[in-house]
Amino acid sequence: MTALKLYLDEFDEIDYELIAIHSVLEDYRLAYFLNQKLPIILSKSKEEIGVTIKEGEAFFMKYVFSDPIQDIHWSLIPNKNEIVVKKKSTGQNLFLNTAVEIATKVYLLSELKKVDYFLKIENNKGTLDVDQIIKTINTIDRISTVYAVNPEKIKSKNNLIF
Numbered sequence: 001m002t003a004l005k006l007y008l009d010e011f012d013e014i015d016y017e018l019i020a021i022h023s024v025l026e027d028y029r030l031a032y033f034l035n036q037k038l039p040i041i042l043s044k045s046k047e048e049i050g051v052t053i054k055e056g057e058a059f060f061m062k063y064v065f066s067d068p069i070q071d072i073h074w075s076l077i078p079n080k081n082e083i084v085v086k087k088k089s090t091g092q093n094l095f096l097n098t099a100v101e102i103a104t105k106v107y108l109l110s111e112l113k114k115v116d117y118f119l120k121i122e123n124n125k126g127t128l129d130v131d132q133i134i135k136t137i138n139t140i141d142r143i144s145t146v147y148a149v150n151p152e153k154i155k156s157k158n159n160l161i162f
Contacts (some may be wrong), residue, residue: 005117017117017130020112021137022145027078030117031063038068038133040065047079050155051106051159058083058106073122079115081106108159112149120160 021029032043042063049060063076083106086099107113117135121128132147137146152158 012147015123016151016160017121017124018151019121019130019134019137020115020145020149021143022114023116023121024141025031025142027061027076028064029065030118030140031076034076034137036118037136037140037147038154040067042076043072049108049159051108053104053106055085055104056083070127071089071123072128075122077108077118079108079112079118081108081160109156111152111155118160
């Protein structure tokens with residue numbers, strides 16, 4: 001019997017561009033402004049991205065657009081979410097043995113906690129100029145900073161597989 005070896009490095013190829021966006025805008029407003037400035041039509045997806053942490057599971061909604069002509073897929077994802085966990089109060093305090101709600105912030109990419117949103121562009125094989133996209137996004141009011149992120153340097157890049 002022969003043994004087959006499968007090298008995981010073959011599947012570790014990154015075929016997307018990642019743009020970090022710092023903004024105070026709500027996700028639906030940002031999607032609206034991106035639709036106005038870029039040649040895309042982002043719409044809210046029914047599927048959410050699930051991230052599991054020790055307190056529970058957090059779900060991040062996403063806005064998606066697929067360009068069938070160029071076969072490019074766009075996704076707008078918030079980086080921050082909050083989950084509320086009910087725990088019984090322990091220790092000696094006024095609220096002994098009562099249910100307490102504890103809110104925990106969850107990040108899609110925990111090493112980039114200051115980023116509010118990510119714009120993921122899949123299958124861009126040099127057809128789109130990412131620097132021009134960044135300049136266009138930067139013209140939107142209430143966006144403070146936009147820059148490209150190298151996905152190779154992100155430890156939690158598996159959260160971007162969806």
